[in-house]
Amino acid sequence: MSLQVLTTVTQFLSGLTPQPPVSSAEYDGVEYAWKWFIFRPAIFKNEIFLLGGVLFYLAFFWLGSQSNASKANSWFKAHLPLYEKQFTSPTQGELTKDGYTDFFNFSTGRRLVASLHTIFTLRPRHDLLQYIYQVGWTLIDLNYAPKDEILLDFTLHSSTAIPDFVWALVVKGELLSIKKDRWDLTFTRTNELPALPSYVMVMSEYADVTDGILKIAGPLIEALKDPKVQPYFRSLSITDQPRTRPDYLPVPREKHVLLSLAALPPAHADITVPLVTAVFSLIDALEKVNFRPETKTKLKRVREDFLKNLKDEAEKEKREELADARAAAKKKAEDERIAGLSAAEQQKILDRERKRSIRKTQGKMVKK
Structure with missing residues (x-):
């Protein structure tokens, strides 16, 4: 090997050899050195805070999304045996997920019930900014109260003999929001009845409708009297009208039974099983409801x-x-006619329009 080749190889190898760490005389903080690697924590103060913020956001996202999934899945699993008993096609055993706040299930195959949509609408616990906004807005608007909701939407068969009416049981604290959100309930008047638990109000079109429903609603009323159920019940409505005001004809003609619940803690998800069971019993008895002829005429x-x-x-x-x-x-026709005139004639028309506009303005000023 020639001297020139040896020199070239030596220079190449020396280039691969890491240089010894050089400490700046201006830095006097903690320093960690390993061979050519030097880490000086004091230089990366901003980066540490940024990394901590990112890790906190990721942890918030993961914990929030897991919390929502746990709420939805635990409730559904606790009620799944009831669904399997009530429907021939209850479910595939799991919920359909849409994002991190919405979960769904569709069940069908039951007498009187065409379908049941079970809908979970939960708070955005996975999104730090949205969650802070919700918490902050509750301090500004006292009527704003975001909640987790479980909605059971029973669509009844169109061939049923159930009369057309709107009737609901609503928790007193939900009256303001439900009147604003539900157009169909504008058909009703609100009353308080001794036969019902003190925390709920009746929304009914006529007293005869309420009397007819209460005759078949014994299991439902007993379920609502359970103090364990009270914190999670929001409303139950029976309606033949759309929930939002229709602006076209024909108006959809579907009957629905809607049960709205607050989401339960995963450990107590089975508390509402008796209530949901009572709703199934109520639906089965709806065909027995009969009103006086004058009530039917009014409806x-x-x-x-x-x-x-x-x-x-x-x-x-x-x-x-x-x-x-x-x-x-x-x-358009007048504009096209004017466009075909000569410039002088167009000017005469413009002057005439301007004088007419001035006279109208003066007339308005005189009237004032």
């Missing part, structure tokens, strides 16, 4: 009046749209 008239008003609104809106279309077509 029918209310719905006919609404449909008439909705039809009148639709026709009025259609007339206004036609009038606007005619006005737009007339203006």
